[in-house]
Amino acid sequence: MRRARLGWWLLAIPMSLLALATIYPLLFTANVALKTRREYILDRFSLTDSLNWANISTAWTSAGMGRYFVNSLVVVTLSVLLLLLLGSMAGFALSQLRFRGSSALFLGCLAGLFIPFQVVMVPLARIMADTALIDTYPGLILVYVAQFLPFTVFLMTSYYRGIPPEIVDAARIDGNTVYGVYRRIMLPLGTPALLSVGILNTLFCWNDVLMALVMMPSAENRTLMIGVTSLRGQYSDNIPTFASGVLIAAIPVLLVYLFLQRQIADGVAAGSTKG
Amino acid sequence: MRQRAIWSAVLVVGLALAGCGSASDSGKSTSSDGKLVVWDWKSGEPFAKSYLDKAKADFKKKHADVEVEFVAQPFDQYYTLLGAAIQSGKGPDVMMFNGGGQIRDRVDALVPITDYVAEDKQRLAGWEAFTKDSKVYGSPVTLQGYPIYYNKDIYQKAGLDPASPATTWDKFVADCAAVAKAGSKCFALGNKEGVGIQFWLSSMGSVTLTAAEYDAWITGKRDWTSPNVKRVFETWKETGDKKMNTDGANSTAMFNDSFAAFQSGKAAHVMGLMSDVGHWKAFNEFLTPEKLGVMKPPVVTAGTTPSLPYDGGIGYAVAKWTKDPKVAADLVRSLTSADALKAFYADAGAIAADTTIDVSQAGPAASTIVSELKSGKPALHVALSSKTIDLMGRLSQQLLSGSITVDEVVKQLAASDQAG
Numbered sequence: 129m130r131r132a133r134l135g136w137w138l139l140a141i142p143m144s145l146l147a148l149a150t151i152y153p154l155l156f157t158a159n160v161a162l163k164t165r166r167e168y169i170l171d172r173f174s175l176t177d178s179l180n181w182a183n184i185s186t187a188w189t190s191a192g193m194g195r196y197f198v199n200s201l202v203v204v205t206l207s208v209l210l211l212l213l214l215g216s217m218a219g220f221a222l223s224q225l226r227f228r229g230s231s232a233l234f235l236g237c238l239a240g241l242f243i244p245f246q247v248v249m250v251p252l253a254r255i256m257a258d259t260a261l262i263d264t265y266p267g268l269i270l271v272y273v274a275q276f277l278p279f280t281v282f283l284m285t286s287y288y289r290g291i292p293p294e295i296v297d298a299a300r301i302d303g304n305t306v307y308g309v310y311r312r313i314m315l316p317l318g319t320p321a322l323l324s325v326g327i328l329n330t331l332f333c334w335n336d337v338l339m340a341l342v343m344m345p346s347a348e349n350r351t352l353m354i355g356v357t358s359l360r361g362q363y364s365d366n367i368p369t370f371a372s373g374v375l376i377a378a379i380p381v382l383l384v385y386l387f388l389q390r391q392i393a394d395g396v397a398a399g400s401t402k403g
Numbered sequence: 404m405r406q407r408a409i410w411s412a413v414l415v416v417g418l419a420l421a422g423c424g425s426a427s428d429s430g431k432s433t434s435s436d437g438k439l440v441v442w443d444w445k446s447g448e449p450f451a452k453s454y455l456d457k458a459k460a461d462f463k464k465k466h467a468d469v470e471v472e473f474v475a476q477p478f479d480q481y482y483t484l485l486g487a488a489i490q491s492g493k494g495p496d497v498m499m500f501n502g503g504g505q506i507r508d509r510v511d512a513l514v515p516i517t518d519y520v521a522e523d524k525q526r527l528a529g530w531e532a533f534t535k536d537s538k539v540y541g542s543p544v545t546l547q548g549y550p551i552y553y554n555k556d557i558y559q560k561a562g563l564d565p566a567s568p569a570t571t572w573d574k575f576v577a578d579c580a581a582v583a584k585a586g587s588k589c590f591a592l593g594n595k596e597g598v599g600i601q602f603w604l605s606s607m608g609s610v611t612l613t614a615a616e617y618d619a620w621i622t623g624k625r626d627w628t629s630p631n632v633k634r635v636f637e638t639w640k641e642t643g644d645k646k647m648n649t650d651g652a653n654s655t656a657m658f659n660d661s662f663a664a665f666q667s668g669k670a671a672h673v674m675g676l677m678s679d680v681g682h683w684k685a686f687n688e689f690l691t692p693e694k695l696g697v698m699k700p701p702v703v704t705a706g707t708t709p710s711l712p713y714d715g716g717i718g719y720a721v722a723k724w725t726k727d728p729k730v731a732a733d734l735v736r737s738l739t740s741a742d743a744l745k746a747f748y749a750d751a752g753a754i755a756a757d758t759t760i761d762v763s764q765a766g767p768a769a770s771t772i773v774s775e776l777k778s779g780k781p782a783l784h785v786a787l788s789s790k791t792i793d794l795m796g797r798l799s800q801q802l803l804s805g806s807i808t809v810d811e812v813v814k815q816l817a818a819s820d821q822a823g
Contacts, residue, residue, distance in 0.1 A: 169663045169689065190449065249483075254491040262493075338480065342487050345494070346440075347474045357477035358447050367659065 219284025502532025597796015
């Protein structure tokens with residue numbers, strides 16, 4: 129009994145510290161967001177006395193966050209849908225269909241994981257400008273899909289490799305076409321991995337600054353994260369307003385995490401074991 | 404069959420949405436007749452509103468048919484973004500630059516505006532930072548300099564005379580000891596990004612290098628073997644060794660943490676700015692104008708004369724690809740018009756490039772700074788390449804932590820400077 133209690137404490141203390149370390153930055157940001165500039169400069173770590181909600185509305189209006197929120201929502205939703213569609217199709221083909229060059233194709237996809245955006249940024253901006261895709265939703269969506277597809281293909285292929293090929297064979301014997309197998313068998317079976325990849329891609333796209341900044345140069349087409357970073361100039365010292373912007377931008381991501389945390393955990397574990 | 408239809412519908416709706424939702428007016432940021440696009444990192448700030456309104460009104464008088472769109476970009480990514488725009492040859496018509504290396508490195512993408520701004524030459528100061536090979540590429544909006552601000556309240560608590568700050572380095576070090584005894588730090592320092600050393604080099608330059616060495620430094624003939632150059636870095640190290648700086652300087656951000664330390668009365672001095680942060684106006688807000696002093700740097704090398712280091716701060720330039728450079732240059736002139744700059748000084752607190760602006764109501768600190776402009780000299784760090792400045796930042800952190808010698812620092816900087 130005593131040993132069990134000791135074990136509980138040994139687990140609870142480090143876990144509590146870990147939880148605190150994770151949640152503290154969020155609480156700190158929320159506290160700063162509700163301070164006046166003066167309060168922040170005099171003591172940033174103290175609890176706010178003023179509960180200065182005006183910072184939130186200033187951040188919302190001066191950064192034009194309403195419009196940027198819609199931009200982010202449209203771009204991220206369509207990008208993630210396209211990523212899931214293409215990623216799951218490629219994952220199914222590369223893991224279950226036997227054709228010449230599939231391994232080379234898979235390695236080719238993986239190579240994309242090692243190309244940072246900064247390397248391709250300038251030529252890409254030029255291509256986008258030449259094809260009139262710069263400063264458009266489709267332009268940014270294409271860039272997101274290109275950037276995050278290798279990761280999606282990698283995860284979906286790994287997941288589908290855990291599914292016995294006999295299932296595919298049986299479905300083909302039953303008269304399904306390749307598309308039929310994908311749609312009726314693989315897509316439903318891949319739901320946990322799709323959820324996980326979808327959530328991760330949502331976070332990647334939602335939090336991106338650089339790609340959106342380069343591809344959306346005009347003010348009205350920006351995404352939410354650019355709106356937040358614009359709240360901070362070269363030397364801007366209104367940190368409470370900036371913290372308010374950060375908080376606003378983080379809320380959708382937090383909600384996704386809160387409601388889908390079980391699926392995230394399941395999805396990450398899915399495909400890690402066979403059978 | 405039904406599922407196929409659903410999937411097709413999803414795809415069609417998605418692609419249609421993407422197409423319909425595509426940002427209107429693609430390529431809007433490129434110049435076009437009837438519209439000028441400006442990129443900067445200030446126009447989103449509330450204090451810039453009145454400045455921009457005045458500039459727009461002035462421009463409207465000259466070109467009523469030309470629309471102007473300001474796009475405030477995040478400063479952290481500004482030059483990366485500008486680089487992409489320059490490479491693709493499509494970007495804003497008018498763009499903001501920091502004076503010095505940032506604009507000089509990009510003059511290939513700019514139109515020389517020497518002739519367009521000839522009338523403004525006398526009224527504005529700070530042109531040198533926007534000039535390359537005798538051609539002007541930008542008009543200065545502000546001046547950027549590095550005055551030493553001090554807190555008269557702390558001086559009084561330490562038993563020092565707030566009206567007579569130290570004029571020699573040895574006396575200054577002794578004053579700092581008195582300040583420490585009274586419970587404060589001597590300098591508020593943030594050197595996390597390695598920027599603190601830039602301020603130090605420029606602030607202490609005129610009192611450590613001889614006038615000839617100073618001028619040679621600015622013209623690019625830098626003698627890194629000079630004992631006086633070495634002395635600048637020795638005084639920097641001394642502040643660390645004698646614990647004159649606020650704690651954890653190497654892990655403190657200059658913007659805005661070190662300034663906050665000064666504002667909140669934790670340190671007696673700070674090497675601040677003249678632009679819109681870390682300046683007299685922000686400090687006045689916390690210390691009150693009466694308690695805020697501006698002092699000349701204390702003489703380190705006998706026979707030297709203290710001077711205020713300053714250059715052109717920020718300014719606007721015209722892109723090479725703009726359709727009508729004359730119209731774009733007119734916008735730049737409006738952005739540096741007397742009325743607009745007056746508003747920028749009043750709201751942002753920046754010392755504007757127009758030195759005829761009356762600052763007498765701003766308190767003694769602002770008046771002192773403006774009075775010192777005439778005898779001021781270009782800042783030493785601005786003359787260095789950005790590569791050498793980066794290296795200096797890293798080495799300055801090692802100096803503070805005691806992991807490198809001054810000799811080694813000077814040797815490495817000389818090699819970097821000579822490599823170009």
